[in-house]
Amino acid sequence: MASGLLASRGVLTLGLHYQHVCRSVLVTQTRQKKRWMKAYTRIMEAKLKLEGPPPPKRRSEKPNWDFHAEVEAFGARLQENFQMERLKAAFVNPCYVRVEQERRSALGLEPEMAVLALKxxxxxxxxxxxxxxxFLSDWCRASFPSLPAEGASALVDHLMTPEVVCHVARNLGVEDLTMSAEVPVPDDVLYGTFCAVVAALEESSGPQRTGLFLRDFLTTQLIGKDLFDLWSVVNPMGLLVEECTRRGLPLPEPRLLRSAGASTVLPLFFVGLYCDKKLLAEGPGETLLAAEEEAARVGLRKLYGYTENRRPLDFSPAPQLHVSQSNTQALSSG
Known part of the structure; x- marks a missing residue:
């Protein structure tokens, strides 16, 4: 009897030990990482170092691409009504047409067959x-009426630079739809494509919607920009004197307000400009001349209405657009 109990107890102990071993084996086999993954990863890293990264591909050369659907989605994403044929033509660059015709001619096609039916x-x-x-010239004159023609021209030139336009175009998804001969798309081709999209919008929806489009996406690039970072003024004090003379104000008089560490390697001076015994502006500098120039720039910003604490620009929709949208909603609900 006792021997039978000992035998059954031994079998039970052996079974529990077997279950524990099997459980540990199963856990080690489900590590979520295969044994061949480490060697494969090393081989791919070595191949990447030897051959370099793969050449870039057009978005149209990747799977799940439908140009017509993407163009329609582009207009819907921007909430603009484009004529599809004009918008498609805006993305076709002459360099792409030329390269495709050359490729077709190299394949042995006849000249009549090699010509692409693309505009x-x-x-x-x-x-x-x-x-x-x-539009940017008119907008700058309307938004900053006190700014002289040279300053407004500097703002327009900044907004029309390829860096700003290409930055806006890439963030709007224009680069993925651009048909270009080179990949990635060069800045000059992307710049021209964005301008072509603007013209296509003007022909499709009119100048008002085009103005709102440019206002919302281009003029907002001035937010956080300083006036004199965009407009290079060699002699700010002389320009301030000219502005005061033109406006009939007394000439500014510089006065040293305070200083610190004048005899050290890091001096600091604060110079104030007074007009008719009133403080017009003050500015810091490492020298008296630098502080006077900075104070003159601060005074010019105040006269031109381009200070940091100026009233924010109005980017709200036009009133007539609200009316049309309300009418559309009323018709759809009725």
Whole structure:
């Protein structure tokens, strides 16, 4: 009897030990990482070092691409009504048409068959550049009426630079739809494509919607920018004297307000400019001349209405757009 109990107890102990061993084996086999993964990763890293990164591909060369659907989604994403044929033509650059025709000719096709039935954006690009510059000039004059012509021209030139326009175009997804001969798309081609899209919008929805589009995406690039970072003024004190003379104000008089560490390697001076015994502006500098120039820049910002604490620009929709949207909602609900 006792021997039977001992035998059954031994079997039970052996079974529990077997279950524990099997459980540990199963846990080690489900590590979520395969044994061949480490060697494969090393091989791929070595191949990447030897061959370098793969060449970039067009978005159209990758899977799940439908150009017509992407163009329609582009207009819907921007909430703009484009004519599809004009918008498609805005993305076709002359360099792409030329390269495709050369490729077809190299394949042995006849000249009549090698010609692509695509309309490029050459005319749209030229029109778009003129439309964009005209709108930005009018907008700068309306938003900053006290700013002289040189300052307004400097703001327009900054907004029309390829860096700013290409930055806006890439963030709007224009680069993925651009048909270009080179990959990635060069800045000049992307710049022209964005301007062609502006012209296509003007021909599709009119100048008002085009102005709102440029206002919302281009003029907002001035937020956080200092006036004299965009407009290079060699002699700010002389310009301030000219502005005061033109406006009939007394000439500014510089006065040293306070200083610190004048005899050290890091001196600091604060110079104030007074007009008719009133403090117009003050500015710091490592020397008296530098502080006077900085104070003159502060005074010019105040006269031009381009201070940091100025009233924010109005980016709200036009009143007539609210009316049209309300009418549309009323018709759809009725």
């Amino acid at each position: 490029d954006n050459k005319k749209l690009r030229t029109r778009g550049v003129a439309l964009t510059r005209d």
